[in-house]
Amino acid sequence: MSQRSALPAFALVSPVQLMVGGIIFLPAIYVFWLSLNQSSFGQAATYVGLANYAKVLSDPYFWRALVNTVIVVAVVVHVELLLGLLMALFFASGIPFRALMLAVVLAPYAVSEVSAVVMWRYLFEPEVGMMSQLLATIGLPPIEWSVNPSHGLLMVCLLSIWLHLPFSFVILYAARLAIPGELYEAGSMDGATGWRAFRRITLPLLMPALLIAALFRYIFAFRLFSEVWLMTGGGPARTTEVMAVYLYLEAFRYNSFGAAAATGWLLVLASLLLAVVYLRGLYREMFGKHA
Amino acid sequence: MRKRSLPLALLKLLGVLVIAAWSLVPIVLIVMSSFKADRDIFSVASRFKFEPTLVNYIQLWSRWGDFFTGLWNSFLVTTGATVLAVSVSLLAGYAYSRHASKALQASAFFLIFIRLIPPIVITLPLFPVVNWLKLNDTHFILILLYATFFVSLGTIVMRTFIDQIPRELDESAMIDGASRFQIIRRVIFPLAAQGMLAVAVFVIVYAWNEFLFAFIFTTTKAKTAPLVVAEMIGAVEGVEWGVLFAASAIQLLPVLAFVILMQKHLVAGLTAGAVKG
Numbered sequence: 001m002s003q004r005s006a007l008p009a010f011a012l013v014s015p016v017q018l019m020v021g022g023i024i025f026l027p028a029i030y031v032f033w034l035s036l037n038q039s040s041f042g043q044a045a046t047y048v049g050l051a052n053y054a055k056v057l058s059d060p061y062f063w064r065a066l067v068n069t070v071i072v073v074a075v076v077v078h079v080e081l082l083l084g085l086l087m088a089l090f091f092a093s094g095i096p097f098r099a100l101m102l103a104v105v106l107a108p109y110a111v112s113e114v115s116a117v118v119m120w121r122y123l124f125e126p127e128v129g130m131m132s133q134l135l136a137t138i139g140l141p142p143i144e145w146s147v148n149p150s151h152g153l154l155m156v157c158l159l160s161i162w163l164h165l166p167f168s169f170v171i172l173y174a175a176r177l178a179i180p181g182e183l184y185e186a187g188s189m190d191g192a193t194g195w196r197a198f199r200r201i202t203l204p205l206l207m208p209a210l211l212i213a214a215l216f217r218y219i220f221a222f223r224l225f226s227e228v229w230l231m232t233g234g235g236p237a238r239t240t241e242v243m244a245v246y247l248y249l250e251a252f253r254y255n256s257f258g259a260a261a262a263t264g265w266l267l268v269l270a271s272l273l274l275a276v277v278y279l280r281g282l283y284r285e286m287f288g289k290h291a
Numbered sequence: 292m293r294k295r296s297l298p299l300a301l302l303k304l305l306g307v308l309v310i311a312a313w314s315l316v317p318i319v320l321i322v323m324s325s326f327k328a329d330r331d332i333f334s335v336a337s338r339f340k341f342e343p344t345l346v347n348y349i350q351l352w353s354r355w356g357d358f359f360t361g362l363w364n365s366f367l368v369t370t371g372a373t374v375l376a377v378s379v380s381l382l383a384g385y386a387y388s389r390h391a392s393k394a395l396q397a398s399a400f401f402l403i404f405i406r407l408i409p410p411i412v413i414t415l416p417l418f419p420v421v422n423w424l425k426l427n428d429t430h431f432i433l434i435l436l437y438a439t440f441f442v443s444l445g446t447i448v449m450r451t452f453i454d455q456i457p458r459e460l461d462e463s464a465m466i467d468g469a470s471r472f473q474i475i476r477r478v479i480f481p482l483a484a485q486g487m488l489a490v491a492v493f494v495i496v497y498a499w500n501e502f503l504f505a506f507i508f509t510t511t512k513a514k515t516a517p518l519v520v521a522e523m524i525g526a527v528e529g530v531e532w533g534v535l536f537a538a539s540a541i542q543l544l545p546v547l548a549f550v551i552l553m554q555k556h557l558v559a560g561l562t563a564g565a566v567k568g
Contacts, residue, residue, distance in 0.1 A: 020439060024408055027417055031416055034415060102558075106551070111318065112520075113500065115500075115539040118524065122324070170558050219407060223411060261415055264412035267412055268409070271408070279403070279404065
């Protein structure tokens, strides 16, 4: 059962490794090669060095997409973590219909991006949608998501938070339930109740889970595509594009594979940068402290 | 610590109602509106009180045959991706749980690292290759892509679950002369059912709802249901809301029922995947 049977162990992991290696890793490397070449679909490539990167980095639409992505990711992930945390604490404090409410909170997890877009467009349809009318009743300006770029992005944020809140909530709620009740009892004897108990006991013990949830959500929010594509299509006039939408348009509409590949590698690098702290910790855990 | 006062109880009830409204109103609204006639869909007076009708479903059936083909394609692709992802994750999860070596650990690290690569990036090189292999617009390519994007999470979840199965069980089976595959089939498989269900829930929800890969790699024959719904959103200027709601409701309700039924496994899988991976 130990070292001598390492070969069969490799046989067992090989299907998984072949799949991710052949379908994700090798293509990703090939994208790097593509990003150094001038090519479009069906044509031979010629080496152009970093020209594609220079082209992308001097494209104002790229910068617009990058800024949009950063704003949406920052809003979505932080609002989501805050709401998830509040809900986890609320659930842990004992609420009526807890089991039923757990199912209710998980419901959006089952909804496709496509159906979610249908729902939120219906709610915010100008003038006639239920939320549009509610906003008008309380005297707020309407959300003109199809003409006003910042309103369009606001809808994308709302939609993403709604779709992914179940994930953040589950991670944080499970972590909160794992904190032993005795800690709070001991804390209350030392006078730590309410806010002080939260600051001294809950928050430090939830920190690892908060960081994990944040990391996963940063990385996954960064690749945001469908919500934007289906809600605004990147418009009006390319103002609400995010990185993945920009990449898609470069590749499949403007036939500029080199520029798209360069964007792709910038996306990979951004994800790596976000994850490097986490991966380093994991690597140390796996290979011992000396690594 | 425990003061049970009426104002607090009411406040909690209010909180519960707000959370329920946030989660459910969008879903309930489109399911409800799928039974409304056109004139009732945006009318305030008939928001909750209306004459239910099946006219949207009939319209959907007679004019969007594509949608039902799409549902069938979604079903095939989801089934294929789930079977593939769960079986290879089971094998790999077992190996990672029972064996330890530097090389194996490095390959586990590779699986986690791979999750950082965004799906849209690999569509660039895959698109011409898939065309060349004549695999575009087939169920096979979607099954392969969907399974691949979940095997690393699947493996991590399976390892976490198999770690909880005592090693003595496989050792005694080995002494009885069982081969490795017999051990997996007779000992691990029945006891790891929980973990396999957790992985299955992830893959099923993902494959049933996925948009990006279906959008890029299918055109007609293997087009999935979300893609047809997206076409309906974009159809001409005037969206036919009633028919769109009927389609969304049909696309949504089976997987919603499934998630609620499987919520225990979903929560277990999410925590196992996030803590370890």
